[in-house]
Amino acid sequence: MSDTHRRLTGLVRQRLFWPVLILVVLLVSNLFFTPSFFSITVRDGHLYGSLIDILRASTPLVLVAVGMTVVIATGGIDLSVGSVMAISGALACLHISGLADQNSVTGVLFAVVLALGLSVLLGLWNGALVAAIGIQPIIATLILMVAGRGLAQLITDGQIINVNSAPYKVIGAGYALTLPVSVLIVVAVVTAAALLIRRSALGMLVESVGGNPTASRLAGIRARQLVILAYVFAGLCAGIAGLIFSSNVSSADGNNAGNLIELDAILAVVIGGTALTGGRFSLAGSVLGAVIIKALDITIYTIGIPSQANLLFKAVVVIVLCLAQSSAFRARLAGITRRGGPARPPATPPGKRPDGTGGGLPQQAGPAAPAEAEVRA
């Protein structure tokens, strides 16, 4: 094995190698259709360009995906994030529309605090259903997913609330330091969350609870507290995402804000290499996953896919993404191309997943499965 070869395999083994590669391929392929795709210009002291657009468009999804990652790491799932987004935006807009002066900064700040406070409460509700009462996460959060839409519509009285508030508009559509404020907010929130999770023992304990709840209990971990915290964090992230979303269009639409975003968020988590079964998670991977999904959306427009074929095209690309993420699939593919014959089992002892990147959807590695599948009464 030559030195460069070894360095190359080391690079490929990196956790984030595949998501990064996918993103680069996606961006570069745009260049063939839009030669100016990578150009960034300065206009009125703001940066403009397709890359900036992608970042801006990804902001709500990145936040929701980061919250979803922590919930999935505990072995759960949060389907209610889209509804929480809608509720948060609706409550903020309702409060602002009732202000005597919609441009009052304190009034807007109060609206923001109010919306985020409610988002935290909604997260607490989910966490309590899952951890204290013991309802299956998919059912527990389905309740708020459905009921939350109703709550949002109740807040907006079934209408779209339009606001005309300059300070509120800054959150989703403003610029600071040449960059969109929404991007700066997301960078700040995600960095702070990542620091809190990885510098404290939260990350490890969450991974332990998601990886083996029984062993974690016997080791004295307070799983209930951690699970509730995870849902609260997901609620807060969704709340901020809802503010960015509604501020960007200066209105709140209880019906459509954050609609189906939970599915994109779950997809982003999977593309980022976190297994849906819980345990090891990667926040950076989920951020990349979310940006990949938005880059794909934008690519679909720039390369001119007919609108009726949009979803089909996206579905095909997503399937390819997930397969590329799956180490089992890659090993199989390598077996076929190398030998020109049927796939050989990957040369990894059973019970050992090749590396951390095997966490995508198609995780059922063929030959290793019998040893891993433990059937105990």
Next chain:
Amino acid sequence: MTDAAPILEMTGIGKTFPGVVALDDVDFRMFPGEVHALMGENGAGKSTLIKVLTGVYGIDRGEIRLAGRQVRFAGPLQAQQAGVSTVYQEVNLCPNLSVAENIFIGREPRRFGAIRWATMRRRSAELLHRLHLDIDVTAPLSSHSLAVQQMVAIARAVDISAKVLILDEPTSSLDASEVEQLFAVIRQLKESGVAILFVSHFLDQVYEIADRMTVLRNGRLIGEWPVAQLSQLELVAKMIGKDLSVLEQLDGESKPDLATLEGGQPVLEATGLGRSGAIAPFDLTIHAGEVVGFAGLLGSGRTEAARLLFGADRAERGRVSIAGKPTALRGPRAGMANGIAFCSENRRAEGVVEDLTVRENLVLAMQAARGWARPIPRRRQDELVAKYIAALQIRPADPELPIRNLSGGNQQKVLLARWLITEPKLLIVDEPTRGIDVGAKAEIQRLVVELAGGGMAVLFISAELEEVLRLSHKIAVLRDRQMIDQLANGAGVDVDRIMRTIAGEAAA
């Protein structure tokens, strides 16, 4: 036996994984109608040899001949069709399906595409009857004991094909009477001409059932012997490649006097502690520096009693005093707060967190006790981990390796270390040496002696009576979820005496 032609011949087998030579020029053969034990420490290449034989892995070098014909299996299914079946340690059946369904799953007797349920039930019952097992074949598999499940798996394997049957650690979760039941089945199969490959860590069982054995060490063939020609001591020496000084040294050490130990204040005192369906109320006192052994069959209530003492399960009756103070053990955290550590018998389900690294697994309990907001500084973690990797000789000595890459014995050492760094006053270890190799077993036993010597109270639970006798100052005997006797270890207390107590004969 050697005059017959071997049914299976593997010659010059080589298998390399990235960075590891798993098998190096290994020969292995089996004759019809023999029980052949494959022996070796963890990592010696036993599992790899079995997986190569059953087509889970391809081979790099060498050839496999079955009944004289060269074969190369692409997978376990093909191996099974050719006559090589495997029953794994963990029963690989569906607990929610009926016994009959499990036996015939994937090959149900059919007529016009519809399953012939009556035929299936009748043939299952016949098949099990031949193995002297008369059970309800329509009941879900999970309603039967683990031993019966194991035999159902064997019945299935034998019915599919019956030239070579591989039993990988079939007895590790069975108690003594169940093992006898299984051995009766094995003998029966042997008489009908099946070649049985038997893998077990229990040397006594190997000597009871096997006719011939092959020893592997570090992926190499050490040799093949008829069982009668190799003593247990010689076998162990061949397996670990050195003589058994560690074990003998342990026997030579004298234990502190029980009376002296019991003079002090007890670390833990349980009175009338019990939980219905788990363990009848019992009294137990453990002093500092004392090793108390729990002896009893599997399912006798050993684990259940230990769980109450830690707080893993809540006691319904009785009181616990710790260091003289009445204490309620409401959960694992309460146990830990009172200086109790509990190392579960079920390493995989209740011990290791497979996603995490060796370091993370090792500091898990200590971190949990501190709470998430007070992380153990990384430098302190690295110090602790380095110290215990060296002290317990955990291999490979890489703290950042995922723990699932370690062998069972080394995982066990990490779990022990997880509790040792919390500096418990009472360490409860449930079956710490089950399913691990001889070398690691001796190291863990020595560790228990050292810890007790340093003043820790240890509750030691094991199905191996010799082990309990070797280590304990006091032995509590359990049967049918009751603690029936407590014996001070010393003259007159031997395996025989404990066996008789377990069997219910009053000690004369």
